[in-house]
Amino acid sequence: MAELCFKALLFIFFNKHYKLVNIYKFSIAVYLRKQKTTIMKKFYFSISLILFTAVSLFSQDSDLYKEVISELNSKKYYGRGYYKNGDGKAASYIAKTFREVGAEAYNENYFQEFAFPVNVFQGKMKMSIDGMELLPAKDFVLREFSSGIKGEYDLYYLDTTNFDIELFKKEYEKEEVKNSAIVIDFSFFHQHGKELGFLYKSQTPAIILKWSEPLKFYKAYSSFIVPIGIVWVSPNFPDNAKSVKFNIENNMIDEHKTKNVVAFVEGSHAADSFYVFTAHYDHLGMMGKKVYFPGANDNASGVAMLVSLAEHYANPENQPKYSMLFVAVAGEETGLLGSKHFVENPIIPLNNIKYVLNFDMIADNSEDIYVEISDEGQKGLDLLNEINSVNSFFTELEQGELAGNSDHFSFAEKDVPAVFFMMKGDGWAIYHTPQDNFQSIDLNNYPKLFKLVQEFIINY
Ligand SMILES: [Zn+2]
Missing domain, CATH: 3.40.630.10 (Zn peptidases)
Known part of the structure; x- marks a missing residue:
């Protein structure tokens, strides 16, 4: 309370004398730039700390x-x-x-x-896991170059601990894997982008990339789209869910x-x-x-x-x-x-x-x-x-x-x-x-x- 009163007084005083202080401060600044001595700097520093800061923060x-x-x-x-x-x-x-x-x-x-041109998601925006609805921008966000996606799919979790790209590619030949939405740890996917990049052009309906930290990096910009859904999900995304249902619309605005x-x-x-x-x-x-x-x-x-x-x-x-x-x-x-x-x-x-x-x-x-x-x-x-x-x-x-x-x-x-x-x-x-x-x-x-x-x- 005491501090408040003191500040209020300073405010009234310096508002009145604002111009004067400014002129004073400016001439010191010019002088200082010519002299550039430590003593003067210290002098200026204390003056400005008392006068200028008080003025600046309240005016x-x-x-x-x-x-x-x-x-x-x-x-x-x-x-x-x-x-x-x-x-x-x-x-x-x-x-x-x-x-x-x-x-x-x-x-x-x-x-x-x-x-x-820009790809946007401002139509339908629904995603649920085993019948449980997820919240957009909290539980999931769309990757900026994702297509819209509609339908219900089985989930396939990529094994990242014993990952072998050749084995995965063989596994991927199975129709049930091809037709599943694939869940991958996001940083793992990032590290193995070259090997897993083929998924972007595949018949996989969606890649679901799971973050290890709260979702925050929704980017709105892309001038192109990939033909499948790319969805980022939060760390709360379950590790053993069976199915996912999407109804998400995108719109590629050309101009x-x-x-x-x-x-x-x-x-x-x-x-x-x-x-x-x-x-x-x-x-x-x-x-x-x-x-x-x-x-x-x-x-x-x-x-x-x-x-x-x-x-x-x-x-x-x-x-x-x-x-x-x-x-x-x-x-x-x-x-x-x-x-x-x-x-x-x-x-x-x-x-x-x-x-x-x-x-x-x-x-x-x-x-x-x-x-x-x-x-x-x-x-x-x-x-x-x-x-x-x-x-x-x-x-x-x-x-x-x-x-x-x-x-x-x-x-x-x-x-x-x-x-x-x-x-x-x-x-x-x-x-x-x-x-x-x-x-x-x-x-x-x-x-x-x-x-x-x-x-x-x-x-x-
Ligand atoms: Zn920004």
């Missing part, structure tokens, strides 16, 4: 951030995938919100359209039309030089007609950061020196397709981009923050590290190797300086499950990341 209004996540989390966007125009509705909402916070369209409207949403804030000094902020707004969509993936952390959180930054910089008081593009990207879960489309069809010359900042899964409770950079991004990361160590926002910026796991990668492939921010806390366990919803997110890291970015923009 950054998180209502808009929360509101955007909550909205995109809701059922009406159907997991921002391919069902009933879920991603299209999300795109309209994001464009409307950009307009409301004062960020303009860069071209004649906010949208950059493109299309891709799913979607769009990136792009907003713009003009810079005061060098309007043709840009910071580009990216976050994907699409998610995994539906599994069946009932279960949807809200994707609150992945990645309504990143979009909410984009909108909050747009609101801040669209305010004339905060007009940046360089221009800014806010790109809410579609088709990330389908293989970074939206960001690839953006860099292949750039609306500004890629050479005019000073830095790309990509946010993906940032409403989590980790104490550090995970980052990746492109080859050209080192200078930016050095600065981010400096700002972070002075302000102690995060325990560290934990750098991982550049990988094709989010949209910064598309820019990295075009040699654009870029950084990727992500948080790996408790939310990691429910990544790509329906539990990644508004109730599960953590909002405490938002003001820290916002301030880190704000300081970066001032000093880069």
